[in-house]
Structure formats: C-alpha cells, structure tokens
Amino acid sequence: MAVSGAVLLAAAAAAILIGPAALSPGAVFKEVLSHVPFVHIDSGLDPRQSAIVWELRVPRMVLAALVGATLSLAGGAYQGVFRNPLADPYLLGVAAGAGLGATVAIVSVGSGSALVPVAAFVGAIGAVAAAYSLGSAAGGQRSGATLILAGVAVAAFLTAAQTFVQQQNADSIREVYSWILGRLGTAGWSEVALMTPYAVVSVTVIMVHRRLLDVLSVGEEEARALGVRPERVRAAVVVAATVGTAGAVAVSGLIGFVGIVVPHVVRLMVGASYRAILPLSIVCGSAFLVIADLIARSALGPAEIPIGVITAFVGGPFFLVVLRTSRRGVM
Amino acid sequence: MRGHRLHWLVAVVALVSGCAGGPAATGEPGSTAIDAAGFPVVVRGVVIPNRPERIVSGSATHTEILFAVGAGPRVIATDDYSDFPVEAAALPHFDAFNPSVEGIAALEPDLVVLAFDPGDVAAGLAALGIPTIVFDAPVALDGAYRQFEEVGLAAGVGAAGAELAAATREEIAGLLVNVPETVRPFTYYHELDATYFSIGSDTFLGSIYGALGMVSIADAAGGGYPQLSAEFIVSANPDFIFLGDAACCGQSPATIAARPGWSELGAVQAGRVVIVDEALSSRWGPRLVELVRFLAEAVYGGGV
Numbered sequence: 001m002a003v004s005g006a007v008l009l010a011a012a013a014a015a016i017l018i019g020p021a022a023l024s025p026g027a028v029f030k031e032v033l034s035h036v037p038f039v040h041i042d043s044g045l046d047p048r049q050s051a052i053v054w055e056l057r058v059p060r061m062v063l064a065a066l067v068g069a070t071l072s073l074a075g076g077a078y079q080g081v082f083r084n085p086l087a088d089p090y091l092l093g094v095a096a097g098a099g100l101g102a103t104v105a106i107v108s109v110g111s112g113s114a115l116v117p118v119a120a121f122v123g124a125i126g127a128v129a130a131a132y133s134l135g136s137a138a139g140g141q142r143s144g145a146t147l148i149l150a151g152v153a154v155a156a157f158l159t160a161a162q163t164f165v166q167q168q169n170a171d172s173i174r175e176v177y178s179w180i181l182g183r184l185g186t187a188g189w190s191e192v193a194l195m196t197p198y199a200v201v202s203v204t205v206i207m208v209h210r211r212l213l214d215v216l217s218v219g220e221e222e223a224r225a226l227g228v229r230p231e232r233v234r235a236a237v238v239v240a241a242t243v244g245t246a247g248a249v250a251v252s253g254l255i256g257f258v259g260i261v262v263p264h265v266v267r268l269m270v271g272a273s274y275r276a277i278l279p280l281s282i283v284c285g286s287a288f289l290v291i292a293d294l295i296a297r298s299a300l301g302p303a304e305i306p307i308g309v310i311t312a313f314v315g316g317p318f319f320l321v322v323l324r325t326s327r328r329g330v331m
Numbered sequence: 332m333r334g335h336r337l338h339w340l341v342a343v344v345a346l347v348s349g350c351a352g353g354p355a356a357t358g359e360p361g362s363t364a365i366d367a368a369g370f371p372v373v374v375r376g377v378v379i380p381n382r383p384e385r386i387v388s389g390s391a392t393h394t395e396i397l398f399a400v401g402a403g404p405r406v407i408a409t410d411d412y413s414d415f416p417v418e419a420a421a422l423p424h425f426d427a428f429n430p431s432v433e434g435i436a437a438l439e440p441d442l443v444v445l446a447f448d449p450g451d452v453a454a455g456l457a458a459l460g461i462p463t464i465v466f467d468a469p470v471a472l473d474g475a476y477r478q479f480e481e482v483g484l485a486a487g488v489g490a491a492g493a494e495l496a497a498a499t500r501e502e503i504a505g506l507l508v509n510v511p512e513t514v515r516p517f518t519y520y521h522e523l524d525a526t527y528f529s530i531g532s533d534t535f536l537g538s539i540y541g542a543l544g545m546v547s548i549a550d551a552a553g554g555g556y557p558q559l560s561a562e563f564i565v566s567a568n569p570d571f572i573f574l575g576d577a578a579c580c581g582q583s584p585a586t587i588a589a590r591p592g593w594s595e596l597g598a599v600q601a602g603r604v605v606i607v608d609e610a611l612s613s614r615w616g617p618r619l620v621e622l623v624r625f626l627a628e629a630v631y632g633g634g635v
Binding site: 019020021047048049051052055056057059109110111113167170171172173174175178179183185186187188189190297300301302303304306 | 412426523524527528548552557558563565567576579590594595
C-alpha cells in the first residue's frame with residue numbers, strides 16, 4: 001500500500017512537471033504551492049505559463065487519477081460480484097449505452113456541447129438498467145450469469161444502433177472516434193467537479209461492501225448459508241459501480257483496459273481478498289491512468305495519442321509480465 | 332476482441348483524417364494528356380471513350396468544378412455533401428463514405444469522379460466498364476488548378492477547364508501579390524474539431540495559409556493532421572486562431588475563451604479568432620478564390 005501510494009505520488013508529480021511547454025520544475029512547484037490556501041508565493045511564471053500549470057496540467061492529472069481509480073475499483077467490484085475474471089466496468093453495457101448517447105449528441109449538437117457528457121451518462125445508466133431488468137425478468141435474480149448475458153445482448157444491440165447512427169453521419173466520424181478512444185485532452189476543473197461526486201459515492205458504497213464480496217467469492221449458496229443475500233450485494237455494488245463508471249465515461253470517453261487489468265495485477269500482488277484488492281485498485285488505478293495520460297500527451301511531442309491506445313498498448317504487455325513473474329513465483 | 336477493435340478504429344481515424352484533404356501518397360499521375368482533343372481521352376490513366384452524358388460525382392469539390400466548367404447539366408447524382416451550387420444540391424445524393432458499387436452502377440453513369448475510394452469502389456466500377464477517376468486531395472494550389480483542367484477534359488469541355496484553371500490562378504495570384512512582408516511569418520492554429528485536431532503547413536489548406544505568409548503551430552507535431560494537446564496550443568500562443576469547427580461543433584470565439592487556460596492566449600485577448608467556413612476550407616474547387624480573399628482580409632485587413 002505504501003509502495004503503491006508512493007508510485008501514485010511520483011506519477012502525479014511527473015504529470016505536473018512534464019509537458020510540451022518547457023517550464024522549470026521549481027517554478028511549477030511554486031505555482032502549485034501558490035494555490036494552497038494561505039500560502040502566498042510568487043512562482044515567477046507569466047499568466048500563460050501559470051494557466052498551463054494550474055488550469056491544464058493539474059486538473060488533467062486529477063481527472064486521470066479520479067477516472068483511473070473509479071474504473072479500476074468498478075472493475076474489481078464487478079469481478080467479485082460476478083465471480084468472473086473477465087468482468088470489467090463496461091460488462092453490463094455501460095460503454096455501449098454511453099457510446100450511443102454520446103454519438104447521438106455529437107451528430108445532433110456537436111462534440112463541443114455540454115450535452116455530450118449528459119447524453120453519455122444517461123445512455124450508460126439506461127443500458128445497465130435495461131440489462132438488469134431484462135436479466136432479472138429472465139430469472140437472473142439468483143444467478144449472475146443471466147445478468148451478464150443480458151448485458152452482452154443489450155451491449156450488442158446498442159452498439160449496432162451506435163454504429164448505424166455514426167455511419168449515417170460520416171462527417172462527425174472523427175469526433176465520435178476521438179470520444180470512443182477516450183480523452184482527457186480537453187479536461188479542466190469543471191470536469192473534475194463533475195466527476196468528483198460520482199467517484200465519492202461509488203468508492204464509498206463499494207468499499208462498504210468489500211467484506212461481503214469476500215463472502216460471496218466462496219459461492220452463492222455458501223454465502224446464503226452464511227446469511228448474506230447475494231442479489232442484494234450484487235444490486236448495491238452494480239448500482240455503485242455503474243454510477244461511477246457512467247461519470248467516468250461522461251467526462252473522459254471510453255478508456256478501456258484499466259478496469260479489467262488493474263484489479264488483476266493487484267490480485268496477483270496481494271492475493272484474492274477483496275478487502276485488500278479494492279483499496280489497492282483505487283491507488284494503482286489512479287497511478288496507472290496518470291502515467292498512461294502522461295505518455296499519451298508527451299510520447300509524440302505536442303501531438304496527442306488517444307489514451308485508450310496507450311492503456312491497451314502499455315497495459316497489455318505489462319499485464320503479461322506480471323502474470324508471468326507471479327506464476328513463476330508460485331511454482 | 333477489444334484490441335482488434337482498437338486497431339480497426341485507429342485505421343479508420345487515420346483514413347478519415349487523411350481523406351479530409353491530406354497530401355496524397357500517390358501524387359499526381361503523369362499520364363494525363365491535357366491537350367488531347369476529342370474522344371477517347373485519357374485522364375489519370377482512365378480511358379473515357381465518349382463524351383460523358385451521365386456523370387456521377389462522389390466529391391463536393393468535383394461537383395463544384397463540374398458545374399463551373401459547364402458540365403453541370405450532365406451531372407445526374409452527387410454525394411451527400413455536394414451542396415453548391417444550388418442546382419447540385421437538388422440532385423439525388425448518395426453516401427460517398429460508404430458507397431455501393433451496385434448502387435452507383437444502377438444510376439447507369441458513363442463517368443464517375445471520386446475524391447476518396449474507401450475500398451476498391453473504383454476498381455469495381457471499372458470492372459463494370461464505367462470510367463472512374465479518383466482525384467486525391469492536392470498538395471498545393473497548382474494541384475487544384477490541374478484538377479480543374481483534368482475534370483474539364485474528362486467531361487469533354489477541356490477548354491472550359493483550362494480557362495477556369497487560368498482564371499482562378501490569376502485571381503489568387505492577384506490576391507497574394509498584395510500580402511505584406513512581415514518581419515516574421517504569423518503563426519496560426521487551425522482547429523478542425525473541439526478535440527484540438529489541427530492541420531500542418533504541409534497540407535493543402537496549410538499551403539494556402541503558407542501562401543498568405545503564415546506558419547502552422549502544428550508543424551512542431553510533424554505536420555499532417557495531428558491532435559494537439561491544449562498545453563502545447565497555450566504555450567505556442569499562435570498569432571491567429573482559425574475555427575474550422577463552428578458549424579460542425581458549435582465552437583465560437585466565446586467558447587474558445589471559456590476553455591481552461593485559453594483566456595490567456597494573445598489571439599483570444601486581441602480578438603484574432605476567426606471563424607472559417609467549413610465547406611470552403613475543406614474543398615479545392617473554384618471557390619478557392621473566396622477562401623483566399625476571406626483569409627487575406629481576416630489577417631491583413633480590407634486593404635488586400
């Protein structure tokens with residue numbers, strides 16, 4: 001925990017210090033300090049440079065941390081509640097629903113509109129609500145598997161609708177893709193303010209349930225025998241994870257891979273208990289996305305790489321290395 | 332599955348940004364015989380046996396050229412974006428980004444012009460015996476003038492094509508000759524959408540800004556059509572900001588100023604944020620004169 005906390009701090013510091021604009025680390029440090037209440041210090045930066053630090057780099061780093069934490073935690077919680085290692089935060093149709101909402105908003109009012117995150121959020125929540133009610137109607141109250149299948153069906157349907165809308169509006173295709181591949185590039189404090197309440201609610205509810213997830217992991221019948229009602233726990237965790245994921249998707253688009261890989265990496269490091277996995281997923285998820293975003297905006301100089309490409313491109317091999325070394329350790 | 336989807340998305344994004352007017356990898360084939368008289372004619376290696384009477388245009392640029400050279404009455408269908416001149420807007424439209432060979436062939440055209448071939452459409456039409464020419468986006472103004480000549484030749488109005496090219500060349504040269512000498516070139520940021528996609532000086536549009544004595548800040552990102560980071564744009568502090576995303580994406584000088592950190596930009600504070608018509612700035616047809624005049628006035632004032 002201490003190590004991952006240190007990694008997060010180092011990543012955050014690097015994200016604030018490094019960027020296309022060459023600013024001296026001392027001045028950047030002073031600039032950040034000058035925004036601490038009751039600290040009066042002059043960084044020596046001109047207004048443009050201080051805007052770069054305080055209105056672009058810092059909120060972007062904070063948003064990456066919030067989104068990374070929320071997605072990783074939601075992914076870990078889903079993996080626990082469905083007892084399925086392939087579960088990720090987009091399992092029940094969040095991505096497809098948000099994608100459809102955002103695409104409709106982009107083609108009708110344009111990518112710069114404040115309606116895009118709202119439409120993405122509504123689409124995400126709507127998709128999961130549809131999957132949940134369909135899954136329950138099909139007898140899924142007692143089994144997570146039916147719920148997953150309902151989610152797959154809803155996601156396929158919504159993705160088809162999204163693709164159709166997008167093909168009918170080929171002039172918006174670049175904006176739609178840039179949203180689908182995830183983006184933190186236009187982030188400012190307003191996105192941070194938008195995201196924070198969802199992250200707080202989601203983290204609080206899931207952390208409260210983390211012991212019950214351990215009970216659930218021994219099997220649904222066994223959990224029931226121990227007095228836990230799996231469908232209750234599942235409903236609470238799914239709602240909390242959905243709210244957090246929908247918020248993340250609304251402000252940053254579809255950033256893949258974080259939610260599935262970070263909890264697994266943590267599990268390989270600390271073992272199978274959700275009491276340990278979930279809090280560590282928050283810290284490691286933040287650090288991972290802050291680093292990924294740093295790469296996304298600095299690897300190709302002043303040009304940006306879609307962050308979804310970085311999370312998969314860097315995250316995939318990293319995950320394989322962790323998998324390999326941990327296996328070797330077991331044997 | 333996800334990885335596969337990502338590859339595919341990246342490829343499509345690259346393709347679409349490329350077709351928005353990028354320098355063509357293939358260059359301008361030299362097999363066009365501009366001064367050939369009478370049919371058959373050969374344009375870019377495509378043999379056109381007879382004077383076309385049923386022309387299909389899959390490109391808004393070439394629709395404008397066809398009407399400007401007087402071949403408009405023989406155009407029977409255009410792509411969805413052909414909205415100029417008004418006669419073209421009234422014609423049947425099809426989706427040139429997802430064209431169907433069969434759908435185009437059903438129109439029984441005897442000449443098809445495209446600016447973008449999403450996958451063997453030209454080859455498919457050629458196999459059906461329909462002469463199909465793909466005009467890639469030119470690299471600079473000369474390439475556009477050459478396409479005026481080629482379109483005229485293909486449509487059987489070679490003299491009108493050559494005349495349009497010469498007149499446009501002369502008018503634009505007349506506008507450019509008045510561009511004042513500046514101590515250093517003005518820098519600019521041309522915005523394609525609200526996620527900071529931009530253009531480099533090496534693109535067709537960039538070559539027009541270049542002719543007006545301006546250099547793109549996106550050149551630092553290697554030119555082409557890069558997505559810039561907000562931090563870079565703010566630190567580059569361009570002299571001018573051109574918004575090519577007012578109609579598509581609802582951007583305006585006011586929304587630009589409201590972006591985090593952007594209120595500190597010199598161009599924002601001095602009111603040098605210019606809305607550029609999206610159709611004018613993404614086509615290379617006869618209305619280039621309007622685009623050059625508009626940009627020259629926006630940058631150097633009414634004296635040009």
